[in-house]
Amino acid sequence: MEFLHCALLFFTVLYCSLLFFTVLHCSLLFFTVALLDIDVTAPECIIPEFTYEVKWIVSILLPVIAAVLLVLLYVFSKLLNLVVIERHKTKFTSNALISTLLLIIYYVYLMITKRALEVLNCHPAVPDDGHMYTDFTALECEASVCRCGENDSVLGAALGLQQRLKPWAIAVLIVCTLGFPVSLLLIIKLNLRNIQIDQLLRAYDIDPTLTGSLRTVQETRERFHKVYYYFKPGKVGANVLFCCCLLLLY
Numbered sequence: 001m002e003f004l005h006c007a008l009l010f011f012t013v014l015y016c017s018l019l020f021f022t023v024l025h026c027s028l029l030f031f032t033v034a035l036l037d038i039d040v041t042a043p044e045c046i047i048p049e050f051t052y053e054v055k056w057i058v059s060i061l062l063p064v065i066a067a068v069l070l071v072l073l074y075v076f077s078k079l080l081n082l083v084v085i086e087r088h089k090t091k092f093t094s095n096a097l098i099s100t101l102l103l104i105i106y107y108v109y110l111m112i113t114k115r116a117l118e119v120l121n122c123h124p125a126v127p128d129d130g131h132m133y134t135d136f137t138a139l140e141c142e143a144s145v146c147r148c149g150e151n152d153s154v155l156g157a158a159l160g161l162q163q164r165l166k167p168w169a170i171a172v173l174i175v176c177t178l179g180f181p182v183s184l185l186l187i188i189k190l191n192l193r194n195i196q197i198d199q200l201l202r203a204y205d206i207d208p209t210l211t212g213s214l215r216t217v218q219e220t221r222e223r224f225h226k227v228y229y230y231f232k233p234g235k236v237g238a239n240v241l242f243c244c245c246l247l248l249l250y
Contacts, residue, residue: 052138053161059108059115060172066104070097095222103226105180113177119162119169122148134162187224194220195228 074097077090122132132148140161142152151160188195194217201208201217208214208221 051140052136053140053165056115056119056165060112060168060176062108062112063101063105063176066108067101070101073097093222095219098223099226102224106226109176109180112172116169116172116177119165120173122162184227187227191220191224195224198225199228 074092074094077092081089118134118136121135123135125131125133131150134146134148136146137144138146138161140153140155140157141147142154146152146162147160148162149160151157151163153160157164197214197217198208198221201214208218
């Protein structure tokens with residue numbers, strides 16, 4: 001009887017666990033609409049000249065393109081403020097520029113990492129024919145299936161597509177995949193005192209602009225609030241759950 005009770009308890013817990021993770025998985029899939037992926041638009045179907053190599057380069061350069069556009073917008077706003085009256089002046093400051101750029105990098109970070117890993121992810125065919133193949137396909141490669149470390153270009157290029165992209169993919173992993181988290185750690189470390197004060201002000205619902213001595217805290221909030229705003233003081237469990245959800249989502 002005790003054995004049946006333990007078995008029933010085991011299957012009940014197993015069922016509840018499976019139900020919970022199924023609901024969680026479906027919920028996270030719903031929120032993936034927030035992810036940015038150039039594959040959704042399938043530009044190569046509209047423009048045949050838009051090859052995988054071009055799409056890969058565009059994907060990798062998205063943060064650079066965004067930074068250039070934001071700087072141009074910032075310069076334009078400053079020039080516009082010189083010729084308009086006070087009440088019509090734009091409020092696009094350098095702090096807003098930094099904050100927006102961090103948010104854009106946050107959204108494209110995983111897509112860029114995925115692109116870089118696509119080039120380095122090689123596996124044998126089934127059955128094995130002695131070659132290693134990539135997961136992506138391209139018309140430039142022989143039979144549209146790209147081989148790793150080999151010149152399989154049908155266009156007569158000096159190097160194969162995977163060979164050409166491999167050094168850039170390694171550089172992207174170092175500069176972006178590793179560099180972005182390290183940059184966030186440096187931002188937190190260099191502004192830790194202001195961040196701690198800002199978190200306390202948020203907890204007590206105090207506006208730092210009301211106190212002149214907290215100007216540096218206000219600037220830290222305007223620049224880097226996207227880095228730490230989701231983590232509320234005194235809610236360790238909620239913060240850990242939020243991190244787990246982000247990990248599962250991406």
